[in-house]
Amino acid sequence: xxxxxxxxxxxxxxxxxxxxxxxxxxxxxxxxxxxxxxxxxxxxxxxxxxxxxxxxxxxxxxxxxxxxxxxxxxxxxxxxxxxxxxxxxxxxxxxxxxxxxxxxxxxxxxxxxxxxxxxxxxxxxxxxxxxxxxxxxxxxxxxxxxxxxxxxxxxxxxxxxxxxxxxxxxxxxxxxxxxxxxxxxxxxxxxxxxxxxxxxxxxxxxxxxxxxxxxxxxxxxxxxxxxxxxxxxxxxxxxxxxxxxxxxxxxxxxxxxxxxxxxxxxxxxxxxxxxxxxxxxxxxxxxxxxxxxxxxxxxxxxxxxxxxxxxxxxxxxxxxxxxxxxxxxxxxxxxxxxxxxxxxxxxxxxxxxxxxxxxxxxxxxxxxxxxxxxxxxxxxxxxxxxxxxxxxxxxxxxxxxxxxxxxxxxxxxxxxxxxxxxxxxxxxxxxxxxxxxxxxxxxxxxxxxxxxxxxxxxxxxxxxxxxxxxxxxxxxxxxxxxxxxxxxxxxxxxxxxxxxxxxxxxxxxxxxxxxxxxxxxxxxxxxxxxxxxxxxxxxxxxxxxxxxxxxxxxxxxxxxxxxxxxxxxxxxxxxxxxxxxxxxxxxxxxxxxxxxxxxxxxxxxxxxxxxxxxxxxxxxxxxxxxxxxxxxxxxxxxx
Numbered sequence: 057x058x059x060x061x062x063x064x065x066x067x068x069x070x071x072x073x074x075x076x077x078x079x080x081x082x083x084x085x086x087x088x089x090x091x092x093x094x095x096x097x098x099x100x101x102x103x104x105x106x107x108x109x110x111x112x113x114x115x116x117x118x119x120x121x122x123x124x125x126x127x128x129x130x131x132x133x134x135x136x137x138x139x140x141x142x143x144x145x146x147x148x149x150x151x152x153x154x155x156x157x158x159x160x161x162x163x164x165x166x167x168x169x170x171x172x173x174x175x176x177x178x179x180x181x182x183x184x185x186x187x188x189x190x191x192x193x194x195x196x197x198x199x200x201x202x203x204x205x206x207x208x209x210x211x212x213x214x215x216x217x218x219x220x221x222x223x224x225x226x227x228x229x230x231x232x233x234x235x236x237x238x239x240x241x242x243x244x245x246x247x248x249x250x251x252x253x254x255x256x257x258x259x260x261x262x263x264x265x266x267x268x269x270x271x272x273x274x275x276x277x278x279x280x281x282x283x284x285x286x287x288x289x290x291x292x293x294x295x296x297x298x299x300x301x302x303x304x305x306x307x308x309x310x311x312x313x314x315x316x317x318x319x320x321x322x323x324x325x326x327x328x329x330x331x332x333x334x335x336x337x338x339x340x341x342x343x344x345x346x347x348x349x350x351x352x353x354x355x356x357x358x359x360x361x362x363x364x365x366x367x368x369x370x371x372x373x374x375x376x377x378x379x380x381x382x383x384x385x386x387x388x389x390x391x392x393x394x395x396x397x398x399x400x401x402x403x404x405x406x407x408x409x410x411x412x413x414x415x416x417x418x419x420x421x422x423x424x425x426x427x428x429x430x431x432x433x434x435x436x437x438x439x440x441x442x443x444x445x446x447x448x449x450x451x452x453x454x455x456x457x458x459x460x461x462x463x464x465x466x467x468x469x470x471x472x473x474x475x476x477x478x479x480x481x482x483x484x485x486x487x488x489x490x491x492x493x494x495x496x497x498x499x500x501x502x503x504x505x506x507x508x509x510x511x512x513x514x515x516x517x518x519x520x521x522x523x524x525x526x527x528x529x530x531x532x533x534x535x536x537x538x539x540x541x542x543x544x545x546x547x548x549x550x551x552x553x554x555x556x557x558x559x560x561x562x563x564x565x566x567x568x569x570x571x572x573x574x575x576x577x578x579x580x581x582x583x584x585x586x587x588x589x590x591x592x593x594x595x596x597x598x599x600x601x602x603x604x605x606x607x608x609x610x611x612x613x614x615x616x617x618x619x620x621x622x623x624x625x626x627x628x629x630x631x632x633x634x635x636x637x638x639x640x641x642x643x644x645x646x647x648x649x650x651x652x653x654x655x656x657x658x659x660x661x662x663x664x665x666x667x668x669x670x671x672x673x674x675x676x677x678x679x680x681x682x683x684x685x686x687x688x689x690x691x692x693x694x695x
Contacts, residue, residue: 059190064115088203089194091167095202095666096127098140098173103147104133107658109180110145113187117144117175117258142173142438146184150175155209161251166190167209174209180246185212197455198535215253217309219317224290226269229255231292235273236261237407239298245273245305251311273302276406278486279415281335285312285328287321298407298414303333336421339691341493341542344425347690348544348577350605351682354648355643359425359682360663360675361389363611365656371408371475372415376424378657382664383672385683390424390652391611392416394480395431396441397480397656401479402433409483423688427495427546427610427653428484432476434508435462435469443506445513456522463529477530488542497546497610498530499523503563511568517559523568531574546604548610551580554593565599572603577650579608583661587618587636596647609652626660627668632675635666639680 094099100121102114114131121129130485132138134147141365143152151169159165159178164186167174175190177183189212195205206550222650233246242259249257249271257271277283283296283304296304311329313319351357364375372390378388394401399412416426437444446458461469487494502523505512511523527547534540549565557564567581582590590596590609590618593659600607616622620631639652656659663672676683682690 065388071642082687087210088207089203089204092173092202092204093458094140095121095125098127098129098139098142099136100129100131100137100142100144101134101138101147101149102131102144104135106133106145107180113184114144115143116185119189120191120195121202124195125200125202129677137503140171142175144175144187145180161247163211163213164189165211166194167207167208167211168204173204174289187557193417195492198664211643213254218313218319218553219254221253221286221313221319221321223269223292223321224291224323225320228253228254228257231255231271232258232260233273234260237275237405239407239411240273240275240301242273248305248309253592254339272335273301273305276412278413278489280332280414280490283307283333284330285326285331287323289323293323296412299418300333304331307331310467335491336417337415338420339423339490339493339694341544344493344495344690345576345695346545346694347687348425348650351689352608352648355648357682357686358649358680359388359651359687360423360640361387361391361651361653362662363391364393364651365655365658371411371418374656376419377663378664381678382662382667383683385426385615385676385685386422388425388682388684389427389653390419391429391653393429393431394476394483395429395433397431399483401476401483409486413483413486413490414489417492419684420492422684423691424652424684425495425687426487426492428501429497429548430480431507432473432509435472436508438472440508442508444508446508450516451512451517452518455516456518459509459518459526460524463526477533481534481540484540484543485538488540493544495546495550495577496534496543497579498525500548500610501550503552503565505562508557510563511563512559515560515563517563520563524570527568527570528574531570533560543682545574546608546610547575547578547579547605551582551590551592552595553589555593555595555598564593565595566602569603571600571679574607575603575605577608578603578605579610581611582609583611583613583615584618584630584638586618586634586643587612590642590647591645606650607648607651611655612652613655613659614666620660623657623665626665627671630666632663632667632671636675636678 100114102110105531118129118131121127134149134664143149143185146152149172151174153170155165155167155174159176162182163181164177164182166186175186177186188650205415211397217461233242233249235242239674244255246259269290271292272584274293275298277295277297277300280297280299283300283368285304285308294308295306351359362375362379364372367636375390376386392398420426431442435443436446446455449455449458461467462473499509501507502510504510511518529543534543547569548566550562552562554562554566580590580596595606614626616628620626621628649678654663657664663675667675
């Protein structure tokens with residue numbers, strides 16, 4: 057609650073002796089209170105665009121006046137003209153505009169200008185304080201009178217955190233807030249700073265920066281629980297993650313300043329060091345593998361989740377909320393992507409990257425599992441993103457040479473790809489530093505012919521060796537060169553009945569398998585046309601038999617005749633009942649899955665789209681389907 061420097065005792069003296077033309081003291085000097093003899097002629101005026109709080113205060117003021125005097129005062133908006141007015145808040149009247157000039161967030165002013173009573177506040181909260189003060193002290197039911205201060209009026213200046221604050225000798229009033237992003241409520245933050253220091257703190261953009269003094273706000277930290285305060289070259293840097301920037305501001309206004317009234321900060325000497333809200337406890341990689349294995353070995357359970365759609369647009373938190381809204385539960389697993397179906401690592405802003413890391417940490421700390429794919433941009437045709445070919449060739453050898461160039465140093469395609477891959481590793485490293493293990497599924501669907509990293513290009517199928525070497529290159533880069541230890545490697549081809557590996561189309565799931573030592577688990581991407589394609593040629597079971605790994609449906613969706621033209625119509629063609637029947641049919645045939653991940657919410661493939669109005673709730677209430685709470689219980693059981 058805001059406190060004000062109100063000289064209560066002096067004010068009471070002022071009110072006791074107040075009458076028309078008499079003087080009384082206030083916190084800003086003596087005031088003169090004038091009795092409003094013609095209060096019945098007055099109209100309360102507020103802005104036509106006033107907030108609900110301002111409107112409520114105006115209504116409350118009218119009630120108090122009318123009950124005390126019986127005057128019948130009404131309320132009008134500022135497009136109405138009246139000779140005698142009580143102006144509440146910011147109106148279009150010049151008297152109101154003049155009164156608000158220079159008011160800070162917790163300041164307010166009550167004064168009479170001619171035949172207008174002006175009640176102004178630096179914020180809605182301050183205006184509420186002003187109206188309350190007016191009702192308590194300037195309206196008297198016993199005497200049936202209303203008074204108002206004339207002259208300079210009655211001004212209350214908020215009680216601020218410090219009386220004076222300087223940085224390298226420069227007063228805080230000379231500072232502005234600088235922030236480049238869009239994720240912070242900068243208006244609220246500036247109001248807090250202005251209130252704390254009794255100075256009007258404004259916001260500047262990147263193009264407005266000059267050789268001045270700034271409070272830099274930075275919420276791009278990649279350690280979810282850390283924040284810091286630094287004074288550098290005369291500027292204040294308040295740094296945190298997406299989760300901790302508010303903690304950093306609270307700390308700066310609290311313990312950092314230490315409750316002193318006069319503070320002189322100096323560069324370097326005034327740094328806080330790294331502060332922490334406490335690292336969240338998350339399961340280990342071994343525990344993740346154990347839970348995945350336990351679920352796989354239990355034919356009566358499967359973890360259900362959803363892919364995030366365009367990570368910058370729909371971050372982890374949005375995807376979780378979307379899933380929960382349509383199922384009543386949070387997903388047991390979510391998918392992120394580092395390419396064009398995700399965060400687009402080369403272009404994501406630092407603050408959005410922090411948001412991705414923080415929301416992932418929060419989700420995993422509550423028991424959720426994360427898997428990551430990579431729809432990398434085509435080094436040979438960047439404008440086609442993940443689509444397009446490696447070039448226009450006619451032989452497998454030519455395509456193989458083009459793909460090898462991508463992971464062989466000394467050419468532009470390698471440089472292009474490595475810029476992307478190194479940023480992926482930066483993300484994985486940030487997650488590892490926060491204690492997050494994850495399932496990594498690179499060059500997924502490589503046995504098909506629709507991505508630049510697919511083994512079939514323009515009807516020409518390359519040797520499996522080049523794709524195996526590509527996988528090993530990525531594996532060695534992440535594990536050996538970057539030293540990452542938080543990745544479970546998921547070999548994830550597309551489902552295919554071409555188990556004989558006839559060239560020219562989608563090859564069998566095992567065609568590009570890199571070897572057991574490079575793989576922790578396997579899975580297939582399955583987009584059904586309603587025909588249980590995963591059983592064709594026993595392609596999924598054959599992969600499990602040959603690798604002896606646990607398996608999953610690493611992407612699931614609808615296609616062909618069972619894909620609707622709109623999200624709302626999807627449940628009419630293939631719904632959650634259809635999916636359950638298919639899964640139970642497969643279960644009877646000896647199929648086990650550790651998880652099923654639907655594609656994103658713009659593809660009609662989600663449990664929400666398939667479930668219709670209530671089907672998603674029914675689906676997730678089955679004993680077979682596991683959400684986040686179920687998965688968390690499995691992790692808790694390992695402790």
